[in-house]
Amino acid sequence: MTDSHPGPVSPTTEALGTLRPLPLDAVRLEPGGLLGAWQRRNAAATIPYCVDQMSATGTLENLRRATGQSDRKYAGMWFRDSDIYKTLEAAAWQLAHGDDPGLRDFLDTTASLLAKAQQDDGYLNSYFTVVHPEKRWRELDWSHELYCAGHLVQAAVAAARTDASAELMTVARRFADLIVERFGPDGTDGVCGHPEIETALVELYRATGHRPYLDTARRFLDLRGRGLLGEGRFGAAYHQDHVPVREAEEVAGHAVRQLYLLAGMVDVAVETRDTALLDAAKRLWDSAFRTKTYLTGAHGSRHRDEAYGDPYELPPDRAYAETCASIASFHWSWRMLLATGERRYADEMERVLHNAIAAGIAADGRHFFYSNPLHLRTGHDGSDEDAPSQRLSWYSCPCCPPNLARLMASLHGYLATADDDGLRVHLYGAGILRSPVPDGEAEVTTRTAYPWDGRIELTVTATTARPWTLALRIPGWCGRFTVEVDGTTVAGDAEDGYLRLTRSWDTPTVIVLDLDMPARLVSAHPRVDAVRGCVALTRGPLVYCLEQADLPDGTVLEDVRLDASAPVRAVERADLPDFPVALAAGGTVDRSPSPEPYRDHAAAEDAAEPLPLTAVPYFLWANRTPGPMRVWIPLAATG
Amino acid sequence: MTDSHPGPVSPTTEALGTLRPLPLDAVRLEPGGLLGAWQRRNAAATIPYCVDQMSATGTLENLRRATGQSDRKYAGMWFRDSDIYKTLEAAAWQLAHGDDPGLRDFLDTTASLLAKAQQDDGYLNSYFTVVHPEKRWRELDWSHELYCAGHLVQAAVAAARTDASAELMTVARRFADLIVERFGPDGTDGVCGHPEIETALVELYRATGHRPYLDTARRFLDLRGRGLLGEGRFGAAYHQDHVPVREAEEVAGHAVRQLYLLAGMVDVAVETRDTALLDAAKRLWDSAFRTKTYLTGAHGSRHRDEAYGDPYELPPDRAYAETCASIASFHWSWRMLLATGERRYADEMERVLHNAIAAGIAADGRHFFYSNPLHLRTGHDGSDEDAPSQRLSWYSCPCCPPNLARLMASLHGYLATADDDGLRVHLYGAGILRSPVPDGEAEVTTRTAYPWDGRIELTVTATTARPWTLALRIPGWCGRFTVEVDGTTVAGDAEDGYLRLTRSWDTPTVIVLDLDMPARLVSAHPRVDAVRGCVALTRGPLVYCLEQADLPDGTVLEDVRLDASAPVRAVERADLPDFPVALAAGGTVDRSPSPEPYRDHAAAEDAAEPLPLTAVPYFLWANRTPGPMRVWIPLAATG
Structure with a gap:
């Protein structure tokens, strides 16, 4: 095998950390499985759709305008170039799955266009070239240039990693070199209001070995929290400039900015061995996932500034x-x-992949949610792009669709890791994956209907007789499992969350891991006021929800209760072919x-009559008639 | 007595409606009572403070700039003139309480300044005169000109009603005449993104008898919902342009805009006898107060667009x-x-006066809340003007402080009404009030510690022996009352909410109305997910809250529960002199x-130990050390 195609995040050999990503071309997802189906849909629908949108929305035309080939007015928001870049990234990962003349053409044409639009000194940004050349680098708080x-x-x-384009790397390095010159260790102080450059420069360092990229990334981290960005409309925390990153005690501000910044923090920490x-980053992770994360894995409680809220401020609606x-x-x-090897x-x-991320895209691969509420109320005015009742075909700020496209195209890169033990x-x-193991290479073929079923069959073989360890993650949601080796x-010992099987694998061996996957009733922390007295239904990694489509006519979703004393059963329903496993529960209305x-509290009694309930996977909601939905279901009074 | 000083809203004699406001100078609040104390604080602190702020913040300077007397840059938001007008209105109402050379000077000087800033054709707006003269009347969706x-x-x-200034009326009429010319029945179609002109023009019609003002107001109503304002950033509902006002089924969009528009609707309906x-308006009132109003009487669930949310979307935090x-x-x-005579x-x-409005102003009369949450969380970052932890001395958009000032200065005008029965x-x-009654005049002296106590003593006398009816409101919150006449x-029959006493009052008569005022535990509608499993404490018209200051050190407010089975008692506490009546309740932590x-839901049990709780009136919160507060208190598990 070759490791010429390292995955989306590939720490150098000198880096801190215990796990190593597999090369992207070492893993192939089967189209039948859920992850493989997502990747296939991404290739067939989402990527070509995003490519088309780059033309249809005038986004590429903005670049042409910057080259002088067009005189059209700049279209859309000032950071539109990023949509092109994310679509290019998706196309690049996708080309590693197999050639596609259309995608290759998009990539080559766009790379050439970018090379033309690039200024002599390496600067590249269609908005600031066309609309506000005098503001170049002058308003980093909002400019999104970096x-x-x-x-x-x-x-x-x-x-570069997928050999899809060399020209793009030339363009990127010219711009990166300008950024190093201007903002690097010998440059002026400045940080971008919207993080992303930090993690990108570390990846560029990994791809090129050019140390100034890493040093500049670290500088961008260490210059935060010193007031360079100012208060702006939403306060300094909005762009994480309220406190130095090393001193922060909790995640704050615009959620995407905070999270991109954290990715960059880990990248820099790992490459500079900065424990x-x-x-x-660990401290912030604990804070974020204890007090500011939705059950679906989603982040961000506030529409006003797209921001985190207070601890436990997690309104589902x-x-x-x-x-x-x-x-x-x-x-x-x-x-x-990668840095710690910890299962959590x-x-x-x-969790986030199977729920919050997967919900962002429609079954057709061409409609998207920007925000992903856990409750759409009866009577909701869903006409506003801010909180629509169904996935839209595009957004005035279309950051999410090409972001989904680039993730899905590289999804197979996140399934497994190699380490010194195996x-x-x-x-x-x-799917099938190959991995370097001590003295050889292993191949693992996985057959599973996961997450609909907890049975995972892995056929393992290796080119060496030297023993090595196959470690299988036992998910935190799983209370009981069994494992068979050749029948x-x-x-199985899985104390740290990984079941370890150490042996010689030189003859093909069949492992059957069976994860018990009962339906569960989940409660939130009592400080989460917004869902007090409610439970959510989950099964395996999937969060479920009630949809109006599954309620009798005339039933108001908000008047429905769940009877926690009734059993909840996983069911296959012939009348719901799009939901391989639904949940049947008891309830009242x-x-x-x-x-x-x-x-008066004393007078507050609900009249209740029995109502059988059907819950469907949250990520598949809003693929039928648009209508109310809720994840957190009020409990019926017991007694 | 004279009726030369009609109240803030004074329908004409031709108008629809059953109740008539008393003249402003017919009512005097005593400083000892709560309403009188508010009015006195307003006179002593808030109005002079607002007047000072008009200079300190450069707001008056904007007007001077418009006259050419200054060359300073326009300061602040583009509708700053409105702060001046509201402060002028407060000053005018205040002058009716007694002369005040400082206020009179402010009023006269500012009226002259306005006359100078006014354009030859009557147009008056410092922003559009100074900054964007070319945009006059061109961007009504956001301009706030009207x-x-x-x-x-x-x-x-x-x-005019208080004889405080004639010049101001001259200026206003010149502008109003221009507005009638441009947008009236013979003018072009246009409406303002932010309603207010509608109700104002009706009041101007009432004060002048000039019918075109009323006709133009009606036109502004009837032109809404026809797409004149466009979608804007937040959709057409934001500025109530999504549906004709007569067809609207629920309140929507920016709450202040919606409510000002509704005031104008009633004014036009009443004056044009348009049932x-x-x-x-009645339909919208029912919708608003059934599904979109907080327990404190506050409106608006969303920070993003200062708007109403979906029905029952009422998050306290x-x-x-x-x-x-x-x-x-x-x-x-x-x-x-006034239009219906209905008690509700x-x-x-x-309710709104004693809770949501009163909470907007600090005990010192010089600090203000713009937003009034019902829950300030532990760990809240209150540094942002959007949702500060304590009242601020001013805001970048300071619409609320002078609005409070004008309301408080005219508060006595809202206490009582006259009608054909009395x-x-x-x-x-x-306080004392005088009122016309059939064939004479009545005088009523009220002694009460209301709302701290439900006992109201009214001494009534009249200049005529002809019987008339004194009707006393029995509040909806009151389940039991007694009434004594001369001991x-x-x-008492109060079927429609008013206790009616009909007799001859030609000799002084003492009425003692005693409203039973127990502490109550209140539940919200089960569709209000945000406060499920919680109760609020109320007493009389007052909503109470828990404040961190009344919890033992180290207690997290969000971990406190209320024990609904324990009694709640009204208490006077020597250690809490600023709260005449506190509530003592049982709780756990x-x-x-x-x-x-x-x-897992089955594992979700809280460990609880007993904790006595003290609740204080919501409107007085945040007058001690800033800290967490909550109105809705989770119930302890009963067992």
Whole structure:
């Protein structure tokens, strides 16, 4: 095998950390499995759609305007170039799956256009070239110049790793070199209001070995929290300039900015072996996932400034839960996993991927949610792009669709890692992977209907007889599991969350891991006022929800209760073919609620009649008739 | 007596409606009572402070710039003139309480300045004169030109009714005439993104008898919902342009805009005897107060667009609950009360006044809340003007402080009404009022410690022996009351919410109304997810809250529960002199909550130890050390 195609995040050999990503071309997801189906849909629908949108929305035309080939007015928001870069990155990862003349043409044409639009000194940004040349580098708090540059770099690194384009790397390095010259160790002080450049420069360092990129990334981190960005409309915390990154005690401000910054923190910590910086990231991870994360793995409680709220401020109806924040959270946890080897980071990747991220995209691959609430109320005015009742075909700020495209195209890169002991599998999807192991190479073929079923069959073989360890993640949600080796049940020790099987694998061996996957009733911390007296239904990694489509006509979703004393069963329903596993639960409904908004507590009794309930996977909601939905279901009074 | 000083809203004799406001100079609040104390503080602190701020913040300087007397850059937001007008209105109402050379000087000087800043054609707006003259009338969706004009008119009407200034009326009429010419029945189609001009023009019609003002106001109403304002950033509902006002089924969009518009709707309906329009207002009132109003009487659930949310979307922590919206709600309900005579409107006035409005101003009269949440969380970052932890001395958009000033200065105008049967008292405050009654005049002296105590003693006398009816409001919150006439208990019929005493009052008669005022535990409608499993404590018209200052050190407010089975007692506490009546309740606290954000429902049990609780009136919160506060208190598990 070759490691010429390292994954989306590939720490250098000198880096801190225990786990190593597998090369991207070492993993192939089968189209039948859920992850493989997502990747296939991404290739067939989402990527070509995003490519088309770059023309249809005038986004590429902005670049042409910057080259002088067009005289059209600049279209859209001032950071539109980043949409192009994310689409290019998706195209680059996708080309590693197999050639595609259309995508290659998009990549080559756009790379040439970028080279033409690039200024002589390396600067590249269509908005600031066309609309406000006098403001270049002058308003970093809102300009997104370095943010856009970061996405250019990420696209170039992807294209280099997949041999999809060399020209893109030339363009990106010219711009990166200008950034190093201007803002690097010998440059002026400045940071971008929207992080992204930090993690991008570390990846560029990894791809090129050029140390100034890493040093500049670190500088961008260490200059934060010194007031360079000012208060702005939403305060310094909005762009994480309220406190030095090493001193921060909790995540704050614009969620996507915070999370991209954290990914960059881990990247710099790992490459500079800066354990204090890594400790800061760990502390923030604990804070974020204890007090500011939705059950779906989503982040961001406030629409006003797309921001985190106070601790435990997690309203399901006004969840902002931006799709990009979920993707950023996935990126951050992946880096934490590589650095520490701790299961909880993989658990979090699984949760956010199967719920908050997957919900961002429609079954057709061409409609998207920007915000991902956990409750759409009866009577909701869903006409506003801010909180629409169904996925939209595009947004005035279309950051999420191409972000989904680039993640899905590289998804197979996040399934497993190699380390000195052997191979670890973190995410389960049907497919084949190859991995370096001590003195040889292993191949693992996975057959599973996960997450619909907890049975995972892995056929393992290796080119060496030397023993090595296959470590399989036992998800935190799983209370009981069994494992068989070639038909014989073995005792499994999974104390740290990984079941380890150490042996010689030189003859093909069949492992069957069976994760018990009952439906569960989950409560939130009592400080989460917004869902007090409610439970959510989950099964395996999936969060479920009630949708109006599954209620009898005339039933108001907000008048429905769940009977926690009734059993909840996983069911396959012939009449719901799009939901491989639904949940059947017992409930009640109050068909004549009082009109009074407030009343004496002693008088407050609901009339309830029985109502059987059907819950469907949250990530698949809003693929039928648009209508109310809720994850957190009020409990029926018991007694 | 004279009726030369009609109240803030004075329908003409031709108008629809059953109740008539008393002249402003017919009512005097005693400084000892709560309403009188508020009014006195307003005179001593808030009005002079607002007057000072008009200079300190450069707001008056903007006007000087418009006259050419200054060359300073325009300061602040583009609708700053409205702050001046509201302060002028407050000064005008205040001058009716007694002369004040400082206020008179402010009024005269500013009126002259306005006359100078006014353009030859009558146009008056410092921003559009100084900064964007080319945009005059061109961007009505955001310009606030007519909104500012409306507040000028309101100030002029107040000054005319109190004989405080004639010049202001001259200025206002010149501008109003220009508005009629441009937008009236013979003018072009246009409406303002921020309503206010509608109600103002009706008041101007009432003050002048000039019919085109009324016709133009009606036109502004009827042109809404036709797309004249466009979608803007937040959609057409934001500025109530999504549906014709007569067809609207629920309140929507920016709360202050919606409520000012509704006040204007009632004004136009009443003056044009348009019962269909009044019916629309009634329908919207029912919708608003059933599904979109906080327990404090506040409106507006969303910070993003200062807007109403979906029905029952009433988060206490992210309540926007703008002070101006509460004031607007008070204005709207007053108009509904005059038009219909129904008690519920007076109930609502009482509730919003004693809770949401009163909370907007600090005990010192010089600090203000813009938003009025019902829960300030532990760990809240209160440094942002958007949701500060304590009242601020001013705001970048300082609409609320002078709005409070103008309301408080005219507060006595809202206490009682005259009608063909006699006199009705709606709000209880210590003081004296005179009222026309059939064939004579009545005088009522009220002694009461209301709302701290439910005992109201009224000494009534009249200049005529002809019988008339004294109607006393029995608040909706009151389940039991007694009434004595000259020491003898009489049977009281209050079927429609008013206790009616009909007799000859030619000799002084003492009425003692005793409203039973127990502490109550209140539940919200079960569709209000945000406070499920919680109760609020109320007593009389007052909502109470828990403040951190009353908890033992180290107690996290969010870990406190209320024990609904324990009695709640009204107490006077020597150690809490600023709270005449506090409430003592039983509760528990969980001192070791789980760190896990989510857990199996079956495992979710709180450890609880007993904790006595003290609740204080919501309107007085945040007058001690800033800290967490909550109105809705989670219930302890009963067992």
